[in-house]
Amino acid sequence: xAEQPLAGRVAAITGASSGIGEATALALSRAGAxxxxxxxxRERLDEVAAKAEGPCSVHEVDLTDEDEARGFIExxxxxxxxxxxxxxxxxLMLLGPVDGADTTEWRRMLEVNLWALxxxxxxxxxxxxxxxxxxxxxxxxxxxxxxxxxxAVYNMTKFGVHGFSEALRQEALHQGVRVTTVAxxxxxxxxxxxxxxxxxxxxxxxxxDQIGEVLKAQDIADAILYxxxxxxxxxxxxxxxxPTAQAR
Numbered sequence: 001x002a003e004q005p006l007a008g009r010v011a012a013i014t015g016a017s018s019g020i021g022e023a024t025a026l027a028l029s030r031a032g033a034x035x036x037x038x039x040x041x042r043e044r045l046d047e048v049a050a051k052a053e054g055p056c057s058v059h060e061v062d063l064t065d066e067d068e069a070r071g072f073i074e075x076x077x078x079x080x081x082x083x084x085x086x087x088x089x090x091x092l093m094l095l096g097p098v099d100g101a102d103t104t105e106w107r108r109m110l111e112v113n114l115w116a117l118x119x120x121x122x123x124x125x126x127x128x129x130x131x132x133x134x135x136x137x138x139x140x141x142x143x144x145x146x147x148x149x150x151x152a153v154y155n156m157t158k159f160g161v162h163g164f165s166e167a168l169r170q171e172a173l174h175q176g177v178r179v180t181t182v183a184x185x186x187x188x189x190x191x192x193x194x195x196x197x198x199x200x201x202x203x204x205x206x207x208x209d210q211i212g213e214v215l216k217a218q219d220i221a222d223a224i225l226y227x228x229x230x231x232x233x234x235x236x237x238x239x240x241x242x243p244t245a246q247a248r
């Protein structure tokens with residue numbers, strides 16, 4: 001039988017219907033955790049749940065709605081008898097210049113990338129502490145470490161994730177809760193497909209071509225699994241994971 005370092009642990013994963021969220025949910029499940037999957041697309045969640053290797057619950061949730069987001073975290077705790085790990089993975093990347101931008105896209109990014117993360121964290125923190133401690137993993141981006149023209153508001157949200165995570169880490173350590181920020185570089189997921197602007201799409205394709213072999217969702221899931229299975233006294237504060245050929 002494969003080693004199960006997360007046996008007896010419970011993890012809630014947002015944005016679990018595809019990409020990094022799906023890969024992480026399945027990685028944690030293989031490692032023995034009971035997993036609660038949260039996202040909007042019920043059909044996709046059911047498909048992920050069918051691949052889980054242990055206890056798994058599915059929650060169709062709009063994470064930008066505070067009541068729904070809190071309800072997801074509380075249901076994960078209630079249904080699985082505790083909560084030890086929160087993976088704040090849900091994210092939205094809508095790129096383009098500030099001048100002439102559709103500000104409704106800005107609001108959507110702020111609500112998904114920041115507000116949803118804040119609410120889920122606020123709901124989960126005391127539950128993780130009461131369950132004996134554990135981990136909060138915030139999936140950010142290399143865009144939270146450096147800014148580029150055409151990504152100003154996305155950069156703003158991801159810089160915010162980094163700042164919030166570091167301050168939270170200093171608070172939560174007193175409750176036995178570790179906080180890790182994971183900052184992926186170019187990963188082949190649905191994230192790029194959020195952009196419908198043809199100029200932006202072309203720029204993304206050029207970047208992919210320049211890099212060559214980009215990361216897979218499983219690469220980030222492996223990094224997250226590594227972080228949450230360290231001994232309790234070890235906290236990986238930040239993991240920056242780029243494709244080898246990605247310069248920035």
